[in-house]
Amino acid sequence: MVTISFLGGCREVGRSAILIESQNGAKCMLDYGIRFRGEERFPFNTNIKNLRAIALTHSHIDHSGALPLLYKNDKIPFFTNSISLAVAEILIRDMIKISNYPYPFGYRELDYLKQNSYFLKNGTRQKISDNFYITFLDAGHIPGSVSILLDVDNKTILYSGDINTQNTNLVYPANSEDIPEIDALIIESTYALKEHPPREKLEKKFVEKVIKITDNGGSVLIPAFGLARSQEALLILEKYNYSGKIFVDGLARKISTLFLEYPEYIKDIKLFRKALKKTQYVTRPKTRAKIKNLSSVIISPSGMLKGGAVIDYIQTILSDPLSAIYLVGYQVEGTPGRNLLEEGIFEYKESRRKNKNFTDLSIVAQCDYDYFDFSSHADKIHLQNYIEKLNFLRNSNRDIFCVHGDNKSTTSLASELVKKEYNSVAPETGEIYQI
Numbered sequence: 552m553v554t555i556s557f558l559g560g561c562r563e564v565g566r567s568a569i570l571i572e573s574q575n576g577a578k579c580m581l582d583y584g585i586r587f588r589g590e591e592r593f594p595f596n597t598n599i600k601n602l603r604a605i606a607l608t609h610s611h612i613d614h615s616g617a618l619p620l621l622y623k624n625d626k627i628p629f630f631t632n633s634i635s636l637a638v639a640e641i642l643i644r645d646m647i648k649i650s651n652y653p654y655p656f657g658y659r660e661l662d663y664l665k666q667n668s669y670f671l672k673n674g675t676r677q678k679i680s681d682n683f684y685i686t687f688l689d690a691g692h693i694p695g696s697v698s699i700l701l702d703v704d705n706k707t708i709l710y711s712g713d714i715n716t717q718n719t720n721l722v723y724p725a726n727s728e729d730i731p732e733i734d735a736l737i738i739e740s741t742y743a744l745k746e747h748p749p750r751e752k753l754e755k756k757f758v759e760k761v762i763k764i765t766d767n768g769g770s771v772l773i774p775a776f777g778l779a780r781s782q783e784a785l786l787i788l789e790k791y792n793y794s795g796k797i798f799v800d801g802l803a804r805k806i807s808t809l810f811l812e813y814p815e816y817i818k819d820i821k822l823f824r825k826a827l828k829k830t831q832y833v834t835r836p837k838t839r840a841k842i843k844n845l846s847s848v849i850i851s852p853s854g855m856l857k858g859g860a861v862i863d864y865i866q867t868i869l870s871d872p873l874s875a876i877y878l879v880g881y882q883v884e885g886t887p888g889r890n891l892l893e894e895g896i897f898e899y900k901e902s903r904r905k906n907k908n909f910t911d912l913s914i915v916a917q918c919d920y921d922y923f924d925f926s927s928h929a930d931k932i933h934l935q936n937y938i939e940k941l942n943f944l945r946n947s948n949r950d951i952f953c954v955h956g957d958n959k960s961t962t963s964l965a966s967e968l969v970k971k972e973y974n975s976v977a978p979e980t981g982e983i984y985q986i
């Protein structure tokens with residue numbers, strides 16, 4: 552009997568955390584993320600006595616952000632890989648630095664986490680305890696992302712983490728064909744209700760629009776998450792031989808440089824190097840004032856216009872009918888990015904920013920604006936295909952737990968799967984299941 556406790560990422564995207572416990576009480580934590588909105592920032596509190604290992608699917612903060620909390624006193628082996636650790640460190644440091652919220656951990660706990668880390672190669676079976684093993688598998692989501700296969704008390708459980716089975720330019724897609732037979736699946740549901748547009752077509756349209764704007768003397772501002780999406784945008788521009796000026800700012804600059812140190816996790820490192828060679832990094836605020844009037848592409852976090860370096864460019868771009876803002880990631884409801892797309896107005900509150908000279912903004916966009924869905928998650932069709940290709944053991948219950956998606960996405964995916972004779976649920980935070 553294996554016990555699965557869902558501690559977060561249930562009917563929500565944020566604070567992903569799942570605790571797996573064997574019959575003799577040995578425990579393994581899968582992810583330990585954070586949520587930014589609302590009061591419940593950390594995973595659900597539970598007894599973590601006899602925690603033998605912590606394993607991370609990837610560096611995104613909704614999976615890694617609360618990890619230092621587990622390193623207050625304990626020395627638990629932390630299984631990850633080199634790029635995920637390096638990126639998680641940058642993101643967690645950044646989170647601690649820029650937050651107004653006092654985290655119950657700091658750089659000291661982050662150091663303990665690093666000291667206890669072990670790099671696990673994909674496909675290598677790692678013993679955690681008696682009758683308890685984990686194996687990392689490629690997840691195709693961002694560089695270094697993995698799914699985790701668990702063998703516990705002769706039960707096999709697959710935790711997908713965040714997955715992408717579609718071709719992107721930054722990483723190879725995940726493939727569920729070669730995964731051994733399983734008893735249970737824990738799967739992400741982010742886009743369980745959505746279909747992404749065909750990728751190639753979208754890339755072409757994106758580059759065509761960028762060229763049109765810069766050829767006419769305008770600038771294209773691409774607000775993008777610093778990790779992965781910024782680099783994907785760079786690769787798309789390079790793939791279609793975009794020859795204009797490209798500037799990269801903020802966290803996107805830091806992560807891009809870091810990726811060069813981990814070529815084995817990048818699909819086409821040559822293309823990436825080539826793209827970066829043509830890119831200019833913005834390192835000083837002074838440079839921002841200069842380049843926003845140049846005809847160029849500016850890639851800068853944050854991806855939903857909630858803050859970051861992008862705010863320094865946005866006023867100039869918004870008021871220029873020749874320029875454009877092209878959003879390349881999902882825009883959560885209530886964010887300035889979503890408002891821009893829906894209302895054509897950019898609204899921003901100064902209180903979110905430490906710079907006291909900044910005033911509240913409410914600007915009607917004169918520039919072009921658009922959304923390009925360069926997602927790094929499997930959509931409705933791809934999730935279905937991924938699940939269909941998996942083989943469940945004949946004597947298993949065909950359990951599928953749908954997590955990492957809003958209430959509607961997780962519950963709809965679960966009911967769809969029930970129709971297909973899986974034993975599927977969308978667990979709620981704090982719920983415990985046994986298989």
Ligand SMILES: [Zn+2]
Nearest residue numbers: 609611692713
């Ligand atoms: Zn992710």
Ligand SMILES: [Zn+2]
Nearest residue numbers: 611613614713
């Ligand atoms: Zn996630």
